[in-house]
Amino acid sequence: MSLVRDLRSRALSGGGALLTVLALVLALLISAVLIVFSDPDVLEALPYFFAYPPDTFAAMWESVSSAYWALFTGSIVDPGAQSVRGFFAPLSETLVNATPLIAAGLAFGLPFRTGLFYIGGEGAIVLGAICAGYVGFAWDLPIVIHLLVAVAAGLLGGAVWGGIPGLLKARTGAHEVITTIMLNYVALYLIAYLLTTSAFQRPGRSDPISPVIDASAQMPALVPGLRVHVGLVFVLIAAGVVSWLLTRSTLGFRLRAVGSNPDAARNAGMGVGRSYVEVMLIAGALAGLAGAVEALGTQRTLTGGISAGLGFDAITVALLGRSRPLGTVLAGLLFGALRAGGIDMQAETGTPVDIILVVQSLVVLFIAAPPLVKSVFRVRAVEADGLAPATKGSSL
Amino acid sequence: MSTTTSGLASAAPDHDITPTVRERGWKNAIIFAVLGLIAPLAFGLGSPAGATSTFEVTLPDAVLFIEPIGVPSQTAALALGLLCLALAGFAVFRELRGFRTPRTVAAVFGVAWVLSFLCWAVADKSISMVGLLQGSLLLAVPLVFGALSGVLSERAGVINIAIEGQLLAGAFLSAVVASVSDNVYLGLLAAPVAGLLIGLLLAVFTIRYVVDQIIVGVVLVVFVVGLTSFLYGRLLAPQADVFNTPETFSSIAIPLLSDIPLLGAVLFEQSIIVYLMYGAVALVHVAIFHTRWGLRVRSVGEHPQAADTVGINVYRTRFRQVALGGAMAGLGGAFFTLGQVGAFGEQMTSGKGFIALAAMIFGRHRPLGALGAALLFGFADNLQSYLSIIGTPIPSQFMLMVPYLVTVFAVAGLVGRHRPPAAIGRPYIKS
Numbered sequence: 001m002s003l004v005r006d007l008r009s010r011a012l013s014g015g016g017a018l019l020t021v022l023a024l025v026l027a028l029l030i031s032a033v034l035i036v037f038s039d040p041d042v043l044e045a046l047p048y049f050f051a052y053p054p055d056t057f058a059a060m061w062e063s064v065s066s067a068y069w070a071l072f073t074g075s076i077v078d079p080g081a082q083s084v085r086g087f088f089a090p091l092s093e094t095l096v097n098a099t100p101l102i103a104a105g106l107a108f109g110l111p112f113r114t115g116l117f118y119i120g121g122e123g124a125i126v127l128g129a130i131c132a133g134y135v136g137f138a139w140d141l142p143i144v145i146h147l148l149v150a151v152a153a154g155l156l157g158g159a160v161w162g163g164i165p166g167l168l169k170a171r172t173g174a175h176e177v178i179t180t181i182m183l184n185y186v187a188l189y190l191i192a193y194l195l196t197t198s199a200f201q202r203p204g205r206s207d208p209i210s211p212v213i214d215a216s217a218q219m220p221a222l223v224p225g226l227r228v229h230v231g232l233v234f235v236l237i238a239a240g241v242v243s244w245l246l247t248r249s250t251l252g253f254r255l256r257a258v259g260s261n262p263d264a265a266r267n268a269g270m271g272v273g274r275s276y277v278e279v280m281l282i283a284g285a286l287a288g289l290a291g292a293v294e295a296l297g298t299q300r301t302l303t304g305g306i307s308a309g310l311g312f313d314a315i316t317v318a319l320l321g322r323s324r325p326l327g328t329v330l331a332g333l334l335f336g337a338l339r340a341g342g343i344d345m346q347a348e349t350g351t352p353v354d355i356i357l358v359v360q361s362l363v364v365l366f367i368a369a370p371p372l373v374k375s376v377f378r379v380r381a382v383e384a385d386g387l388a389p390a391t392k393g394s395s396l
Numbered sequence: 397m398s399t400t401t402s403g404l405a406s407a408a409p410d411h412d413i414t415p416t417v418r419e420r421g422w423k424n425a426i427i428f429a430v431l432g433l434i435a436p437l438a439f440g441l442g443s444p445a446g447a448t449s450t451f452e453v454t455l456p457d458a459v460l461f462i463e464p465i466g467v468p469s470q471t472a473a474l475a476l477g478l479l480c481l482a483l484a485g486f487a488v489f490r491e492l493r494g495f496r497t498p499r500t501v502a503a504v505f506g507v508a509w510v511l512s513f514l515c516w517a518v519a520d521k522s523i524s525m526v527g528l529l530q531g532s533l534l535l536a537v538p539l540v541f542g543a544l545s546g547v548l549s550e551r552a553g554v555i556n557i558a559i560e561g562q563l564l565a566g567a568f569l570s571a572v573v574a575s576v577s578d579n580v581y582l583g584l585l586a587a588p589v590a591g592l593l594i595g596l597l598l599a600v601f602t603i604r605y606v607v608d609q610i611i612v613g614v615v616l617v618v619f620v621v622g623l624t625s626f627l628y629g630r631l632l633a634p635q636a637d638v639f640n641t642p643e644t645f646s647s648i649a650i651p652l653l654s655d656i657p658l659l660g661a662v663l664f665e666q667s668i669i670v671y672l673m674y675g676a677v678a679l680v681h682v683a684i685f686h687t688r689w690g691l692r693v694r695s696v697g698e699h700p701q702a703a704d705t706v707g708i709n710v711y712r713t714r715f716r717q718v719a720l721g722g723a724m725a726g727l728g729g730a731f732f733t734l735g736q737v738g739a740f741g742e743q744m745t746s747g748k749g750f751i752a753l754a755a756m757i758f759g760r761h762r763p764l765g766a767l768g769a770a771l772l773f774g775f776a777d778n779l780q781s782y783l784s785i786i787g788t789p790i791p792s793q794f795m796l797m798v799p800y801l802v803t804v805f806a807v808a809g810l811v812g813r814h815r816p817p818a819a820i821g822r823p824y825i826k827s
Contacts, residue, residue: 034623034626034627038626038627038630038631039630040634040635117610117614119614168804168807168808171808172423172808174804174807174808175757175807177557177610178750178753178754178757178803178804178807179804179807179808181747181750182750182754182800182801182803182804182807183800183804185747185797185800186797186800186801186804189793189794189796189797189800190793190797192793193791193793193794196791196793309621312614312617312618312621313618315614315615315618316615316618319611319615350630351630352625352626352628352629352630354621354622354623354625354626354628354629355622355626356622357618357619357621357622357623357625357626358619358622358623358626360618360622361615361616361618361619361622362619364611364615365597365601365607365612365615365616365619368601368605368607368608368611368612368615369601369605369607371605372605
């Protein structure tokens with residue numbers, strides 16, 4: 001129910017959606033300029049631009065159109081495919097990429113509503129993957145139960161990693177931005193170490209990689225033959241739970257109250273420190289879910305690069321989604337599509353996939369500064385929704 | 397811009413949950429007691445009897461060569477450990493009575509503790525103190541520049557999380573400019589420009605458009621990582637001979653000073669970037685604490701409204717400080733490419749910007765404190781690689797975690813009593 005309300009209120013406000021579209025257009029335009037002026041063919045044609053301009057323009061058009069066409073066919077549908085399944089395979093890739101982004105985006109968004117900057121998604125993703133993966137390949141359990149236990153282990157591992165900075169914040173006042181970033185690196189070294197031990201390393205291999213997850217713990221595909229898997233369902237359920245938590249539960253009310261004004265919340269008898277610990281536990285579990293779906297569903301093994309910058313990516317997802325569950329789901333789908341298309345773009349046109357990070361960060365910067373977008377497009381009053389400045393400030 | 401209606405949280409103020417004085421005393425007392433007991437018991441008694449720990453204090457070709465110093469491991473570790481225990485006892489006694497531990501006592505304690513650890517770790521082996529300290533200094537250089545960047549902007553009340561991005565941008569542009577122009581000094585000039593541009597973006601979004609400072613910082617890091625990795629894959633990797641083969645600075649030995657045993661080789665036989673770092677630390681220290689300019693910057697960071705009332709332009713001051721900070725971190729970025737590696741690599745700063753941020757906080761927003769913290773982190777980082785080479789029972793990944801864990805402990809325990817600039821993180825909106 002709350003998801004529906006959330007949807008309606010967003011549809012009614014309108015300005016936010018327009019702003020997002022304009023921000024995306026602007027970000028894609030700037031990225032197009034980058035793609036064009038770093039293309040070797042264009043750089044080759046530039047010196048004789050004044051002698052024969054059409055060459056340069058043709059090279060530019062070729063450069064940007066092929067890149068963005070690959071971006072589209074890699075993320076939405078592939079018109080050149082031979083089968084129906086192949087036609088929809090890009091959509092499946094989009095969902096596969098969106099799944100961990102949404103979970104990790106929720107992990108940033110929820111503490112953000114409580115006034116905390118949880119930059120530690122990366123670490124909790126790694127811990128979630130370690131725990132879920134270990135249960136997945138080392139334990140022997142019946143089908144279904146094995147998967148559920150593995151996911152639960154992932155949630156638990158993430159929750160522990162998220163809870164530590166929460167506890168430190170509540171007890172000592174240690175700023176969560178610093179502690180979570182540091183714990184990210186600790187987690188990365190932890191998985192690097194574990195993958196050299198006999199308990200984790202795949203027998204017969206000398207490189208740091210774990211055994212393949214047991215079939216009984218792998219997330220089954222939603223559509224046979226496509227990569228999109230049950231992890232998406234888990235993540236959508238998590239989004240629903242977070243939405244319920246924030247809008248319908250006493251805990252969520254307390255968390256939002258602490259986020260709006262900790263002093264007032266304390267005077268009203270709410271435990272501020274307790275709220276910090278609780279919200280970080282939940283956030284860690286959500287990031288752990290992202291790690292679990294990566295380990296059990298997408299990669300089906302553990303490697304040192306299992307998180308691959310997801311934690312930071314997810315921050316842009318949550319910010320674009322205004323830290324609301326539904327917004328995070330939509331933003332996750334958008335950035336998942338960019339990522340899926342970006343991988344295709346790199347394969348087909350040699351445009352490095354990292355341009356996606358540029359698009360993502362620019363989109364978030366633009367939606368954060370509506371007056372900027374307004375002045376670029378000369379549109380009237382775009383509502384400044386979300387990303388409001390900190391009224392009280394945080395002391396780093 | 398009400399946060400309650402938008403449903404988006406603002407940052408929580410920290411001052412409410414800093415521990416009380418009594419708690420703090422207990423916490424420090426426990427830390428001292430535990431560390432003080434570890435030194436004599438673990439290092440002293442844990443060293444094999446009859447073993448010798450050898451410390452090389454000069455390079456083999458030094459002008460004033462000093463024979464390597466060999467000490468009996470167990471006796472030395474035990475003696476240093478007992479010194480630690482005595483100092484810890486003094487500190488615990490003072491902390492429990494509500495006094496702070498004098499910084500000199502804490503410093504002597506730290507040095508004795510580390511030496512005791514070294515005696516234990518290099519029992520029956522030899523370690524080059526010059527190499528150990530030299531490597532520590534080199535690892536600390538980008539941290540110092542990054543931390544100074546943080547000091548410059550945070551003293552004016554703007555949080556600079558984008559240090560990582562500024563370092564990376566400086567490393568990238570300096571490598572490209574130095575390769576294309578074939579002039580390493582032009583590369584060094586380009587580095588602060590790159591950092592300055594990222595600093596300007598941070599300033600525009602936080603000051604002009606009042607977007608939350610932490611958000612802009614984090615997003616700018618993602619932006620710079622994406623941009624530099626994209627250009628690396630597109631231009632630098634395929635055409636490395638054109639874009640990514642900068643020369644590196646060779647080290648310059650300062651006459652006489654570099655002949656001092658141990659410290660001479662460590663401090664005064666370095667590349668120009670390291671000498672720039674010494675200058676930058678001194679300059680920022682004097683500027684922040686001993687000039688009218690610095691007083692104004694600090695007043696903007698502490699109480700912008702009061703500063704505005706007496707005629708200081710808060711916006712302009714903050715804008716300038718954030719931009720300057722960006723340039724400082726950018727200059728530090730040049731160290732990665734022109735000072736060490738001689739080529740740009742994707743995400744080559746690998747989180748150093750975040751450790752620099754921690755060093756600044758650990759150093760209490762002071763340039764000299766930040767220098768000390770950065771050297772400490774550099775030492776921990778380098779000690780780890782040294783010990784993994786000479787072989788210790790601890791897996792190298794755990795040693796690699798040490799700087800990060802030290803930071804967590806530092807932020808949680810040791811800097812609890814530090815008060816950051818009062819207006820930090822808050823946008824100033826003129827009423």
